[in-house]
Amino acid sequence: MTLLFYSAGAIALIATLSVIISTNVVHALVYLIISLLSVAVIFFALGAPFAAMLEAIVYAGAIMVLFLFVMMMLNLGQATEDEERAWMRPSLWIGPGVLSGILLLQFVSTMLTHDVTLAPVEVSVRDISLLLFGPWLLAVELASMLLLAGLIAAYHLAKK
Amino acid sequence: MRFEVGSALSIGAILFTVIIVAAMLIWVERRLLGLWQERLGPNRVGPFGLLQVVADMIKIFAKEDWVPPFADRFSFLLAPPIIMVVILMSFSVIPFAPGVGVIDSDIGVLFVLAMASLGAYSVMLGGLSSNNKYALLGSLRAAAQMVSYEVFMGISLLGVVALAGTFNLREIVLSQADGWYILPQCVGFVIFLIAGVAESHRLPFDIPEAEQEIVAGYHTEYSGMKFGMFFVGEYLGVVLVSSLIVVLFFGGWLGPAFLPPIVCFVLKASVFVAFFVLLRAAIPRPRYDQLMNYGWLFLLPLSLLNLLLTGAFVLWQEGM
Numbered sequence: 312m313t314l315l316f317y318s319a320g321a322i323a324l325i326a327t328l329s330v331i332i333s334t335n336v337v338h339a340l341v342y343l344i345i346s347l348l349s350v351a352v353i354f355f356a357l358g359a360p361f362a363a364m365l366e367a368i369v370y371a372g373a374i375m376v377l378f379l380f381v382m383m384m385l386n387l388g389q390a391t392e393d394e395e396r397a398w399m400r401p402s403l404w405i406g407p408g409v410l411s412g413i414l415l416l417q418f419v420s421t422m423l424t425h426d427v428t429l430a431p432v433e434v435s436v437r438d439i440s441l442l443l444f445g446p447w448l449l450a451v452e453l454a455s456m457l458l459l460a461g462l463i464a465a466y467h468l469a470k471k
Numbered sequence: 472m473r474f475e476v477g478s479a480l481s482i483g484a485i486l487f488t489v490i491i492v493a494a495m496l497i498w499v500e501r502r503l504l505g506l507w508q509e510r511l512g513p514n515r516v517g518p519f520g521l522l523q524v525v526a527d528m529i530k531i532f533a534k535e536d537w538v539p540p541f542a543d544r545f546s547f548l549l550a551p552p553i554i555m556v557v558i559l560m561s562f563s564v565i566p567f568a569p570g571v572g573v574i575d576s577d578i579g580v581l582f583v584l585a586m587a588s589l590g591a592y593s594v595m596l597g598g599l600s601s602n603n604k605y606a607l608l609g610s611l612r613a614a615a616q617m618v619s620y621e622v623f624m625g626i627s628l629l630g631v632v633a634l635a636g637t638f639n640l641r642e643i644v645l646s647q648a649d650g651w652y653i654l655p656q657c658v659g660f661v662i663f664l665i666a667g668v669a670e671s672h673r674l675p676f677d678i679p680e681a682e683q684e685i686v687a688g689y690h691t692e693y694s695g696m697k698f699g700m701f702f703v704g705e706y707l708g709v710v711l712v713s714s715l716i717v718v719l720f721f722g723g724w725l726g727p728a729f730l731p732p733i734v735c736f737v738l739k740a741s742v743f744v745a746f747f748v749l750l751r752a753a754i755p756r757p758r759y760d761q762l763m764n765y766g767w768l769f770l771l772p773l774s775l776l777n778l779l780l781t782g783a784f785v786l787w788q789e790g791m
Contacts, residue, residue, distance in 0.1 A: 337546055337599060344592070364581035372588025373618065379595050380614050383607060435577060436638055 312356050312431060319352035334395040340379055347371040358431035361439050482563075482573050489562050493706040498523045500706075500748050507752040528699075536695035543600040550597035551697045554590055554704035558711055561586040565714050566641040568724040568732035579640040580632060583715065584625050587670055591617040593704070594672075594679060598689035609688025612759060613679035616669055619766045624666035626774040630659040630781040631719045644723030651722040655784075658777040660720045662770055667716070669762070671708030674751040678759050713743035 326346035333339040347370045354363035443451055498513065498520060505512025514520040538547055564579035566572040576582060591614060598610020632638060634655060635646040653660055669676040680688030690701045717723060717739040724732035726739075757765070 335543070335545075337543065337596070341546065341549065341596070360576075360578045361581070364578050364585050367585035368581065368588055372585055372591070372621075376588070376591050376595070376614060376618055379592070379599070380611070380618075383595070383599050383611055383614070436581075 316353060316356040319349045319356060322346075323349040323353065332399070334392050334399065336382055336391065336395075337379075340375065340382065344371050344375050347375065356431065358433040361434070361436045481571065485562065485567070485571075485573060486559065489559065489707065489710060490703070493703050493710055494524050494528070496706040496709065496744065497527065497702075499744070500751075503745060503748045504752050507749065531696060531699045534695040536697065539601070539603075539692050541602045542692060543602065546596045546600035547692075548697075550593050550600065551693065551700035551704075553596070554593035555700050555707065557586040557590045557593070558704060558707040561711055562714075564640055565711075565718060566644055566723060567714075567736055571733060572641065575639065575641050577637070577639050580628055580638045580643075583711075584621070584628075587624065588617075588621055590670075590708075591621075593701075594689045597693065597701070598679075601689070601692040603692055605685040605687075606689050606691045608685050609679045609691070613672060613689055616672065616676065616678060616762065619763060620666045620669035623662055623766060623770045623774050624670060626771075626778055627659040627662035627666060628719065629778050630656045633778070633781050633785050640718050644718055644725065647722040647725060651720060651725075653720045656720060656777075656781070658773065659781075660716070662774045662777070663719070664712075664716065665770065667712035668747070668750065669766075671705060671712055673705065673709065673747060675754040675756050676762060678756065678762060709744055709747050710740070713740045713747065716743050 323346050326342045326349060329342040330339045330346065333342060348367060351363040351366040351371070354360075354366055501523070502512040502514075502520065512520070513523040516522040516526045538544055561583045563573040564576055564582050566575070594613040594617070595610050598606040598608075598613065601607070631643060631652050634652060635643040637643060637646075672679050680690065685691075690698055693701060714736075717736060721739050724736040726732070726735035730738075
């Protein structure tokens, strides 16, 4: 499981970096899907199979499909790729690089000062359901109302 | 964690059998179509034309494996293996018989749904990377169709999950020992069947590759073995949906005592494979907007109602 965790983490890092530096939008999307799937594997290795499956179904399987769907209709070609390449000039990397470097330092120092061990506790689907429809029922209902509001808004916009 | 994995030998045997069965289905389908359309079908190569598949394979391997210069090479090469991989992965959670199966997982149903939703990328990337208007139209249709029917597919399964009280496919089969779920879940079964046809985009729902309108849809530019992967992937989908129907609604391997469990499973699954072929022979293709309206305006409310009533029934039974 430890090996699974670290290999999936490495894949997630590489894939996410490729999303940023890729100039072709479709390739970037494919890398993003790979990144999300490896995050699902990380969830699985940490003992949350239900969260892993939801990550795969909702993020990789539904949201990214819609991204790709929109991209199909935009008809992006060589022009977009050139534009993207022009934006990727080296001086652009300094600001974000410094900021994420600081974040990385903070992260590493926290990891070093605290004793962190990988001790997965498996949470089954039944436990999650009992929590969701027990103490967190109100939150579930609020989230469903939010989704309903989105649905009605989409219906209204589509009618115009 | 509670996951029992089969031996490497049994995994290999299941993988091999499933692929061979899917390839043989090409011949089975053409013969059955011939039977229903009062003609012979392929009967020249070998006894009853059984070796037709071998001849097709030789042809497909000998063809030039061409990548169009205007296509996006990366996505073009990536698309065909996706459909094969996700469907073969889905077979890993199917319990074929006691002791026969790759993995026993508590998230079996969810895993199948996740893999089904990833399968949409195959047709989408294939059509998008081909840089061809027919392929793009085909994959646009495929994306909308697969995303929509996935929803009803998932909701129609939830009735069975509620009755069995588990996502584990093997436990779902075992819980049907005193009655298959086809009786209490007949509405769910019909919705799942329709959604299954739409997910594997077979006729009558083969709108993404409608020959008369958009050449061959998303795989217009594919040739050789890359086309073969899309083709075999479609038959793998048929086998997968048939096996899922048997596991979820028809008691899996359970049956009369004189039959070995695996034979029982195969017999039941073959009935549904034959039914898929009969659908193709009997029903014309609907229009694209008809398909979408039918899904969202009829199947979605019906599947939600089915889930609501099943939930009420389960609660009422527990209260007694």
